[in-house]
Amino acid sequence: MPSIKYDAVIIGAGISGLLSALALAKERKNILILEKSAVIGGNCRSYTVDGFQVDTGAHAITSLKKGPLVTLMDKYFDIVPKFLPHGHYYVRDGKKLQIFPYTLQEFARFGIISKKDRLLIAHALLDATKNHTIQKKSLDMSVYDFIKNYKLSSKSISFIETFCYFLSGKSMHKTPVWRILSGGGTTDELTHGMKNKISGIVGIVKNKTYLNQGYPKGGIKSITNAILASFPENRVTICTNEKVIKIQKNKNTFTTATQKHKYRSGTIIYTAEIKNIPKILENKIPKSFKDTLSTLKQTRSLTLWLGLKRKREEFNYTGSEVLFKTETPFWAMPTSNYDPQLAPKGMQLIGFTSIITGNRTQKEQKQLLLSTIKETYPGIEKDIVMQHTQVTVPEKAAITVGARFPGPKGPISGIYLAGTDTDKRSMGITRAAHSVVEMINLMKKDKFI
Ligand SMILES: Cc1cc2nc3c(=O)[nH]c(=O)nc-3n(C[C@H](O)[C@H](O)[C@H](O)COP(=O)(O)OP(=O)(O)OC[C@H]3O[C@@H](n4cnc5c(N)ncnc54)[C@H](O)[C@@H]3O)c2cc1C
Incomplete structure (x- = not known):
């Protein structure tokens, strides 16, 4: 069997997987990350569309004064992203913006x-x-x-x-x-x-002073890039296009199988959707763990990025705005106001995120969102030079009544969990960072590090 021995195999190269890899590599562990898609970063990525650099959804990063991401950055990052103050949250009322109370x-x-x-x-x-x-x-x-x-x-x-x-x-x-x-x-x-x-x-x-929340200069990929640049040499291997389809523990060794290869390790760090663990793990899973998984629910969001050929007066602010008096409420963020490099010179980039509710199809949701945007900002259609739609699951588990988040302890010994479906604190990237801090604490307790 073509196999390599790693201290830990990490499943998923989203922010949770990358933060876990960095922490463990700095603790002198040899790490293999297996990522099913062709790209690194999961929901924490940026890429270019027609000259505009979009993020995977409009992002404001929370708890930047004192929070889990800062804890991890202080301890493990060699290079840190530059966070620009988020600014106000506004509520839009017709033409007016009111600061959130x-x-x-x-x-x-x-x-x-x-x-x-x-x-x-x-x-x-x-x-x-x-x-x-x-x-x-x-x-x-x-x-x-x-x-x-x-x-x-x-x-x-x-x-x-x-x-x-x-x-x-x-x-x-x-x-x-x-x-x-x-x-x-x-x-x-x-x-x-x-x-x-x-x-x-x-x-x-x-975060009353707003300094606690920020947007990373260069887009959210700056966070991912800072992690990659901080990996110690020869400690972390990343394999993309390798979907994990099977994990099996035999004595003290895990064998992780993708469609291409099998890898052996002493430990597994699972940062993909934990609801899929029963489909992948061959060993017996305790009923209590399955019961916990059954309480977790997900949400789908649709983000529409609009590139405008000019800077419009309505978006003359740094911060986010919420529109609520509509069947398609949205959260909008003009990201090029933070960093003009995200749009071609003189142009503007705005991300509008909405939650897909009911049985709406992606197409219906996009049409509804776009018509709400056109109604809210009359004449905007004349300025649109780029449209890009993203349908994503913002967090692997939404915060719902009765939801139970399992924490870092996996269903069998040697499997650790991290990611937005393991910890209920905060949201998004901050939640992912909480989960990694928690996992590292458990690993220390277990004397893995
Ligand atoms: C529209 C939108 C708006 C958002 N706004 C904010 C915000 O304002 N602030 C904020 O902090 N956060 C925000 N987020 C959330 C934040 O981006 C995510 O919560 C965070 O990136 C999740 O990181 P993760 O590593 O836990 O999960 P993911 O990014 O989902 O990473 C999991 C990775 O595992 C891989 N994977 C899955 N299954 C397998 C398998 N079988 N084998 C191998 N690999 C696998 C996936 O391909 C993926 O790369 C937003 C997200 C979206 C979509």
């Missing part, structure tokens, strides 16, 4: 929602805080179940619904209250003082 006081003045509803929502938030101090579990109920008794207007409901989608990936019927209170979370949502957090209506808010 970060505190209850600001929320009280947030004119997009009626005064009556603002008061009701403030009450609901305070009730939620009280509930939290009495009973943690009460916050794992759905946002819908929580607010249904407050008799809010349909406009306020659609505002809350939109934020549920963007903070959890799911509707208010499936989003747990704790997720909204922590705003996608920048810390350990259910263990830290919820009362402090509620000083903001959602926790994006926690």
Whole structure:
């Protein structure tokens, strides 16, 4: 059998796989990464379309002051990306942009929602805080179940619904209250003082100075590139176009099979979708692990990147905007405002991300999103010189009521898990980084490193 012995085989070359590889290589381990696609970076990539450099979805990176990505960068990166301040989060109301209300006081003045509803929502938030101090579990109920008794207007409901989608990936019927209170979370949502957090209506808010959130100069591929450039020499091998189809443990050795080869290692780090483990792993999997997997749900998003031949007045800001009063709410980010190199000279690049809801096809979702964009920014169609659509799963598990995230311990000894379906804290890349920090801690405990 053509085999190579590695200390660890990592499945998946997304940000979780790459961060894991860097940490372990720096701990003097020999690593093999197997990636099913032809490219490295998973959902943390950038590439060029007609002269515009798009990311895999519009990205704002959270917890940059003190968070897991910074912890890993400080410890393991030789080269770090340059993060530019994210700026404000705005809510679009017709032609106007209103800064997202970060505190209850600001929320009280947030004119997009009626005064009556603002008061009701403030009450609901305070009730939620009280509930939290009495009973943690009460916050794992759905946002819908929580607010249904407050008799809010349909406009306020659609505002809350939109934020549920963007903070959890799911509707208010499936989003747990704790997720909204922590705003996608920048810390350990259910263990830290919820009362402090509620000083903001959602926790994006926690990052009140905005410096805590950023966009990497050069696009999100700058994060991936910094990891690749920090790999110590001869410690990490990456094989692309190698989909892992089988893993088997025999005594203390794992054999990992792709369609092309078989590889042997003492340890496996699994960063692909954990729901697929039962299809790949030949050894017996405990029922409790399978039960945990069955609680995890996913969301699909559609991002439409528009390249504009000129810079439009509506997008004259650095930050993100949310449009909520529509059947296709979106989150938009003019990324070339951070880094003009992302668009040809004098042009502008904007990413519009929406969640695919119901049974809509990709084509229907794109058409709806594009017509909403045209309605929101009259005349924009005359400026569009590039359109690019991406359909992706932003996180391998959405935050839903009752979802249980397994943490870094795999179903059998020697398998470690990392990625956005193993840890519920925060979102996206920060969540991936949390999962890797957690996994390294477990590996230390297990004396693997
Ligand atoms: C539209 C959109 C917007 C986003 N916005 C933000 C944001 O604002 N802020 C933020 O922090 N994050 C954001 N994210 C999320 C963030 O990009 C992801 O959560 C993160 O990149 C996930 O990293 P990962 O390594 O855990 O998973 P992935 O990137 O999914 O990587 C998993 C890798 O495993 C590979 N793989 C799967 N199966 C196999 C197999 N059998 N064999 C070998 N390889 C396999 C896949 O090809 C992939 O490369 C956004 C994502 C999207 C799509």
